[in-house]
Amino acid sequence: MNNKRLLSISFIFLFCHGLGFSQIPDLVGQYGYADTLLIHGKVVSMDDRSSVPNTPGHIYQAMAVKGKKIMALGTDEEMKRLAGPETHVVDLDNRVVIPGLIQTHYHLFSPAAATYGPQVGLVDPSVKLTVTAEDTAEATAKKIRDAIVNAIRVQRIPEGQWISVNVGPGQGNRAGTIRTWFYTGKINRRQFDSAVKDHPVIIRTRVAGIFNAAAIAEFKKVFPDWEESTNLENGPGSAEDGYAPVPELQGLTFEFWWKDEPLEKLAEALRLQGMELPKLGITTASTRILFPTVIAAYHQLNREGKMPHRLAYYVESQRGNFFNLKSIQEFYRGYGAPWTTHSAGNEMLWLGGMANEIWDASDNEVCMGPDVSAPPEIKARERCPAPGSKPWESYKTAIVNGWRPVQAHSTSSHGMRLYIQMLEEAMREGNYSVEYMKNLRTAVEHNQLLGTPPDVMAGIKKFGIMLNVVTFRLRDLPYSLEDYGEQLRPFIMPVKSWIDQGIRVTFEADGTDFWRPIYRLMTREIIMPDTSEVVVLGPEEAIDRVTALKMVTTWGSEYMLAEDTIGTLEAGKLADFAVLDRDFFAIPVAQIPDVQVKMTGLGGKIVYDPEGLAGRQ
Numbered sequence: 141m142n143n144k145r146l147l148s149i150s151f152i153f154l155f156c157h158g159l160g161f162s163q164i165p166d167l168v169g170q171y172g173y174a175d176t177l178l179i180h181g182k183v184v185s186m187d188d189r190s191s192v193p194n195t196p197g198h199i200y201q202a203m204a205v206k207g208k209k210i211m212a213l214g215t216d217e218e219m220k221r222l223a224g225p226e227t228h229v230v231d232l233d234n235r236v237v238i239p240g241l242i243q244t245h246y247h248l249f250s251p252a253a254a255t256y257g258p259q260v261g262l263v264d265p266s267v268k269l270t271v272t273a274e275d276t277a278e279a280t281a282k283k284i285r286d287a288i289v290n291a292i293r294v295q296r297i298p299e300g301q302w303i304s305v306n307v308g309p310g311q312g313n314r315a316g317t318i319r320t321w322f323y324t325g326k327i328n329r330r331q332f333d334s335a336v337k338d339h340p341v342i343i344r345t346r347v348a349g350i351f352n353a354a355a356i357a358e359f360k361k362v363f364p365d366w367e368e369s370t371n372l373e374n375g376p377g378s379a380e381d382g383y384a385p386v387p388e389l390q391g392l393t394f395e396f397w398w399k400d401e402p403l404e405k406l407a408e409a410l411r412l413q414g415m416e417l418p419k420l421g422i423t424t425a426s427t428r429i430l431f432p433t434v435i436a437a438y439h440q441l442n443r444e445g446k447m448p449h450r451l452a453y454y455v456e457s458q459r460g461n462f463f464n465l466k467s468i469q470e471f472y473r474g475y476g477a478p479w480t481t482h483s484a485g486n487e488m489l490w491l492g493g494m495a496n497e498i499w500d501a502s503d504n505e506v507c508m509g510p511d512v513s514a515p516p517e518i519k520a521r522e523r524c525p526a527p528g529s530k531p532w533e534s535y536k537t538a539i540v541n542g543w544r545p546v547q548a549h550s551t552s553s554h555g556m557r558l559y560i561q562m563l564e565e566a567m568r569e570g571n572y573s574v575e576y577m578k579n580l581r582t583a584v585e586h587n588q589l590l591g592t593p594p595d596v597m598a599g600i601k602k603f604g605i606m607l608n609v610v611t612f613r614l615r616d617l618p619y620s621l622e623d624y625g626e627q628l629r630p631f632i633m634p635v636k637s638w639i640d641q642g643i644r645v646t647f648e649a650d651g652t653d654f655w656r657p658i659y660r661l662m663t664r665e666i667i668m669p670d671t672s673e674v675v676v677l678g679p680e681e682a683i684d685r686v687t688a689l690k691m692v693t694t695w696g697s698e699y700m701l702a703e704d705t706i707g708t709l710e711a712g713k714l715a716d717f718a719v720l721d722r723d724f725f726a727i728p729v730a731q732i733p734d735v736q737v738k739m740t741g742l743g744g745k746i747v748y749d750p751e752g753l754a755g756r757q
Contacts, residue, residue: 165221167204167212173224174204175744178717179216181232184725186239186693187708191639193684196725197694197708203237205715208487208743212711230746230754235738236723238689239709240423240716242696244608245547245585245648247427248451249434252406252413253393259412260405262398266302266342267295273345275312277326284327284343285335292339299338302355307345315616315669316504318345320521322383323374323505329353329382342384342392349384356382362396369462372530373498386497387430387459394431395460407437407446414448418748420652421718421737424450426700428495428547430460438489447488449742450716452700454495454546458534468530469537477542482702487714487743492701493544496531499584500524500555502613506589506620509554512631518623525558532562539566544701545582551613552589553596553631559584560599578604583699585648588613589620591631592638600643606699609633610648611660614677615669629678635661636681646691646699655735658688662729685724685732715744719753 179202187197202219204211212222223229257263271287273280284305291297307318321327322345332341333353340355351359356379360366366388367379374383398406417425429435435455441447458468472494479493500507505523508514525531535545545563550556567577583606590596590607600607614633621628638645647657660666664679690696697707705714719739722731740748749755 168222168224171206171211174206174211174219174222174227176205176746177219177223177227177229178203178205178232178237179219179229181235181237181719182723182725183213183237183709185213185709186690187710189690189694191642191687194686196686196689203709203715203717205741205744208714210709210711210713210715213709228754232719232753235753236720236725237709237717238421238720238724239693239707240718240740240742241421241649241654242692242700242707243417243422243425243649243652243654244646244692244696244699245427245610246425246651248413248417248425249394249410249427249429249431250390251651252409256409256412257393257406260408262401262405262409264304264393265397266304267291267297269303269305271305271307273307273310273313273318275310277321280307280318280321281327281331285332288332288336288339288341292336297339301339302358303336303339303341305341305343307343309345314504314619316502319348320504322348322350323385323501323523324521325377325381325383328380329356342389344384344389347386347389349389351382351384351388353382355384359388359392359396362399363391363462365464365467366462368464369459369530372465372528372533373459375529387456387462390430391460391462394433398433403433403437403440406433407440410434410437411441411446411448414451417449417652418740418742419737419750421654421720421740422449422649422652423716423718423740423742424452424697424700424702424706426452426454426492428454428456428497430456432457432460442486442489448747450482450487450706451489452482452492452702453489454493455491456495456497458530459496465528465530465533468534472534472538472541472543477538477544479544480701482700482705493546493580494534494538495545495547496534497547497549498523498525498531499548499550499559500552501549502551502586502588502616504619504623506552507550507555507558508552508589508624508628508631509557511553511591511593512624512627514624524554525562527565535559536562536566536569539563539572539577539580540570544580547608548582548584549586550584550590551586553591553593556584556587556590556596556605557593557599560596560603560605563599563603574602578602581606581698581701583608583646586610586613588617588633589628589631590633592634592641597641597643601641604644606644606646607638608646608648608699609635611657611666612650614660614664614666617677618668618675632678632681634678634681636683639683639687644695644698646696647688649692654692656733658685659729659732661688661691662732685729689724715741717741 183200188195370379507524697703721736
């Protein structure tokens, strides 16, 4: 140990003992000496919960940690009085400390499967093909069919072998075009069944796909209710078209190809993926989980003390198990409502409610309803849920039976209006009060085209709906403007207006990047993916950097039902923090996307410190 540090700590220790036990700070008398001190820094508590711009709360020089929790915050001299002979002192060298970042919407199991699955022996056993889409659905379907037939012949793919075809956009395709072809049945299984009879095929593009008849037959051996489930979720005729969106695409991996694999393999893949989060200052994440094996794997990690970050999850059993309507109703009625808050649940892993990803959709399938007019062919592809559909019945049944509803993916004004209508029905059927419904803290995701229709805003406030936005989806909206015209512009993610109306708003990071979304919220700039053109959308809805940071710390903890344990740096809370390489609160706006994390603390332990800051004195 450095001699200077030894002398400093020894002096503090001898000074306190020389004065007598009664004059040692009360905290030391109550808890003992601090385990860790962070000194010579700018510790920004983010403990102001208001929506007043540029109000980060208290700012300190130093922070003391005891066990898993923050012991105290104050000046360097005040915190040094809490040090004993074994206290570890970290000199921050004027760096900024903020609460650990909260990723409110991150499907960790997907990158875990793709990145770390093969490393632990979990593989996709299908033969993989890649096709670039043509300008029309018909030409694209023919190209896909020809590619499959040719591959079977040239590669001599044996009968019964699964084939996966990834269809990428061509130069003539707009965002979401292929997905919409699949969803509307312009590309469907009948275009492939006669040519590919003996090989199960999945044709996919990001979050949507198509099964051929052979694939359906194999899939139904594990999920016999698949057809009813698919039609409930996506609309009548979807199963007949072979439509296979997110549940099927991911279900092939977690519940079909890997169903007989040891759970330890998946748990290890999830652990390895999770270890990437603290490197970026992320200490807590939340996700909807469709599949029982994923939930079981996380719980195994938690039992073994191997969770690399905190995780709140929301069950989507009705999707991952491909339930029919009767099964949905029986599940939520019979299973009870075991969701909890963080403080009442487990420290590292807790069930925060239930979810159903699909409400209305992104890209071309938004649900503007009567709020915006458009040509018939544009309105025809809008995706609006209705009573009797899987999302509607899942949410309503769950709420009636005591569950918290979270993470409905709703992009649009009329989609939100329908969500509010569903909440009204559930409240009446459950005989619940408005206050009870508010206390559920239901949350709705994405919200690119929600706007501020007065009736919708009134419903959001009535039920206390939290809005979790995703800023990278703004890049799709110039295309939507082409379809709907300038009448759509006022609907484009008016974050400032929502906050000014007292609505709680959080944001979903770009995977693990929080700084680019903060920059977008401040500037309203987006970079178009196909042209790299910079477009500014709704500059009057820009917000300040502190408010943006609250969305993933202070307010983000409210989304997670965890504001009494994480999200701010306050005495008694869990010591989750991130040390930044520059002063986020003072740097030019243009530098915000370049912010880096230098050190991360999770529950009082320094879990990321690549430059050895914690050992530098």
